[in-house]
Amino acid sequence: MRARLLALALLALPWLVQPAAAQSGVAAGFSAFLQNEVWPEARARGVSRATFDAALGNVKPNLNLPDLVLPGQKPAVAENQHQAEFQSPANYFNERNLGSIVSRGRSLLQQHAATLQRIERQYGVPGPIIVAIWGRESGFGSAKIPHDAFEVLATKAYLARRKDMFRAELLAALQIVQDGDLTVAQMKSSWAGALGQPQFMPTKFRELAVDFDGDGRRDIWNSVPDTLASIANYLRQSGWVAGRDWGFEANVPDSVSCANEGPDMVRPIDTFVKAGVTRVSGRPFPDNEQRAPGNLLMPAGRFGPAFIATPNFYVIKAYNNSDLYALFIGHAADRMRGGGPFQGDWVKVSGLTRGDVARMQEKLQATGYDVGGADGLPGFKTRRSIGDYESKNGMTANCWPTRDLSRKLGQ
Structure with missing residues (x-):
């Protein structure tokens, strides 16, 4: 037995030497x-x-960083997802995390009210949106940012x-x-190289950081006024429309297909109203929003709440290119202003890996669907392509990658 173990160890040796080389x-x-x-x-x-x-x-x-491709390797979609913004919607909107940001945010809105009012007058971005981003990015400046x-x-x-x-x-x-x-x-930065309390990448710092406290430095590490104004400037330069909301949670009847989702399918909001879409609050859409452009947003397909999003939703998304991130910011800001939790439930579904979703996207692409790329991330193009496929193949249109759909596609 001892000789056999020694032989196995010697056979394994090249595998131990190879990584070092x-x-x-x-x-x-x-x-x-x-x-x-x-x-x-x-x-x-x-x-x-x-x-x-x-x-x-x-x-x-640092070979411990995620999403690296070593020389000689072929780039491939990671089997699992490291970034929270692209994981399960049900997990992302954990009430404990969301509630703590809302509670602390309300206090900070009062504490920095004068500064935020000045910022809103100059940049047109509401204080709760700014504070929600501040909280999500760095825990209002309390998060440790340890990397070189x-x-x-x-x-x-x-x-x-x-x-x-x-x-x-x-x-x-x-x-x-x-x-x-x-x-x-x-x-010091995040594992992705983002800097300071608002987590700006270096190019964004050089382009968009603001000296709002007047000390001659753009200090997004230690200055709260600089941090908040820099976030506002980022959003303004990305196209924030002053006076408009980010969006509204909505009831979307089955007669309105989830495959109609997406910012490239924008139309006047009153068009959705005529099709039977209502706000979950029971209130009508604001008068200034009725004829303004909006689009259907269903970030978990039929397995989660639905929304009518305005162009400002996609301005928030420019800060972090994730539907869930932008929704988290808009929803947290609403709650800081006195709004309540989501009325729709986030249902945990599928348990598919990022690699599973990528292979599903490849199958859909092969049959002519535009899924926005086989990256393993179920963005709006993937979601609505799934809905179209489900409808055409005798399935209930849920617009979300599931194991049932995976089996139907032969995976």
Whole structure:
């Protein structure tokens, strides 16, 4: 038995040696990438050699970060999803998390009322929307942001699926230090490279951060006025329409197909009213919204609440490209103003992995459906394509990836 175990151990040895060799090769390629590709671009943008060396001279690739593609690997959809915004809607709207942000947000709305009123006059964005984003992004500034931004951004610029995007962010981070906004040691970020209390990527910091307290610095790490005004400026520059809401929870009758969802199917809100859509509150849609554009939003298909969204919903989504994120912000803001919980229930369904959904999308694409890409994320194009497929194949149109649909598609 002992000899057999020894033989098995020797057979396993190459598998133990291979990762170390692969990591050594990655480290060598990473160093060459920084020196031969990143440094010339940084120098062309006015970054000094001293700044470059201080930021990147001792940085090693962090292979524990998610969504990396090692040399020799083919990019593939991750089997499981790391980012909360693209996981189960039922989990995302956990009342404990949502309620704590609403409760603390109400207090902070009062505490910073004068500042928020000035910000709304200047940028047109309501205080509750700003505060909800502040809470969601960094727990109102209390969340620990532990990562070395240069390690994260350099690793992702070399190994992530979206290398070009992270390369631009890495260069912008170098410029932030060169400009004197922060020191290298102060450049702490999320695992995705986002900075400060509003979690701006470096390019967004340089473009949109605001000095609202008048001290000469755009300090989104320590200044509440700068943080709140920077969030408002981000939304205004993304197209926020002053005076309009983000959307309304609605009752959508079965006669209105969930396959009619999407911002590219916008129409006057009173068109939905004529089709039988009502607000769950029982109140009519506001007069100023009746003839204004809106669209059907069903982020969990028929397995969750439905909404009529306005263009401002998609402005919030520009901050974080997730329907669930934008809905969380709008709903939390409503509750800070005295609104109640969702009236529709979020039903836990399917248990499919991101990889399962990607394979489902590939099957639908092969039959001519536009699912918005086989990325494993059930966005509105995937949801409505599912609804169309279900209707045409004798199934109840639920507009959500389920195991029943997976079996129907032969997975």
